[in-house]
Amino acid sequence: MRTISLSETSVREVNRQLHDQTAELAEAQWRITDPEGRHALACGLDQTLEVEIDGHAGYYCAGMNQKARVTINGMAGVGVAENMMSGQVRVKGNASQSAGATAHGGLLVVEGDASARCGISMKGVDIVVGGSVGHLSAFMGQAGRLVVCGDAGEALGDSIYEARLYVRGSVKSLGADCVEKAMRDEHLAELRDLLDAAGIDARAEDFRRYGSARELYNFKVDNADEY
Numbered sequence: 475m476r477t478i479s480l481s482e483t484s485v486r487e488v489n490r491q492l493h494d495q496t497a498e499l500a501e502a503q504w505r506i507t508d509p510e511g512r513h514a515l516a517c518g519l520d521q522t523l524e525v526e527i528d529g530h531a532g533y534y535c536a537g538m539n540q541k542a543r544v545t546i547n548g549m550a551g552v553g554v555a556e557n558m559m560s561g562q563v564r565v566k567g568n569a570s571q572s573a574g575a576t577a578h579g580g581l582l583v584v585e586g587d588a589s590a591r592c593g594i595s596m597k598g599v600d601i602v603v604g605g606s607v608g609h610l611s612a613f614m615g616q617a618g619r620l621v622v623c624g625d626a627g628e629a630l631g632d633s634i635y636e637a638r639l640y641v642r643g644s645v646k647s648l649g650a651d652c653v654e655k656a657m658r659d660e661h662l663a664e665l666r667d668l669l670d671a672a673g674i675d676a677r678a679e680d681f682r683r684y685g686s687a688r689e690l691y692n693f694k695v696d697n698a699d700e701y
Contacts (some may be wrong), residue, residue: 475503475526485512511551516544519561536563539580555582558599571608574601577618583672586657590627593620596637602672612637613649621668623676631684635691639684640665642676651690657683 479489488506495501502533504523509515513532516525519542527535537556545564546554552570555563558577564634565573568586575591577599584592585603590608596696598617606624613629615637632649638661639652650653665678 475505475524476501476509477505479507480510481508482510485515489517490516492519492523492525493514495523499523506639509548512555513551518541519544530567539563548558549586550584555580555585555599558582565582565612574599583674585615585674593618593637596620600668600671602668602674604672606643609646610649615639618657619668620666621672621681631686633690634684634686636686638664639670640668640681641684642681645682645684650683651687652684653687655683655685657681 491682499521505526507528509527509531511530511532515531515535516579517537522538523542523546527546531546532551534553534556535550536544539558539561541561542561547566547568549674550565550569553572554569554577555577556575558580560580562581564583566585569584569588571589572591572594573588574582575594578597580599582601585604588603588607590610592607592611593615594613596615596618600619601605602621604623607622607626609627610629610632612620612631614633617637618636622641626641626645629649630645631639631652634652661683662678668678
């Protein structure tokens with residue numbers, strides 16, 4: 475495993491060295507120390523790298539990730555794993571706003587809590603949160619799954635499309651066009667697979683499922699106040 479300290483090397487140089495692996499995977503395992511909340515770490519990776527960040531990361535860590543497995547041994551700032559396409563990003567602590575925003579694929583695991591707008595405009599990503607999420611999580615969620623092992627804040631799933639939401643705790647309120655749905659065998663199996671992939675010990679039977687009522691797909695003047 476190659477170790478680089480951000481107390482001695484710039485973020486730009488670290489990212490350059492990681493991106494150099496795209497053409498030829500010469501070094502697959504990396505450890506980044508002393509991040510001290512720096513922004514845009516390990517962004518745009520496009521190779522099967524294993525990257526461990528030893529400490530807290532700032533904004534947009536592991537954004538646009540493809541194929542790589544990035545682990546943050548601390549907290550993550552706004553937009554962790556934003557626009558991720560594939561691979562896995564794991565936050566050992568809490569995540570700030572917009573975790574997994576617009577992400578198309580892969581798995582994002584937040585072992586602690588996630589703040590507001592977790593999974594906003596998600597487009598196929600799987601997000602598993604070991605704790606709670608803030609308001610407007612999965613806002614305009616188009617595809618993918620969001621699993622919340624704790625509680626959810628206000629307006630969960632507001633203006634949701636076809637994303638599936640699973641919450642074990644309480645939901646402060648549901649957003650426009652988001653409703654509770656039946657938890658069938660297929661959903662229990664799906665949820666068990668997600669919890670196993672995230673390494674979280676929880677019973678699928680303790681969760682409730684939420685999704686779109688499909689009333690806002692097309693504009694209706696009677697629903698104008700809901701938009």
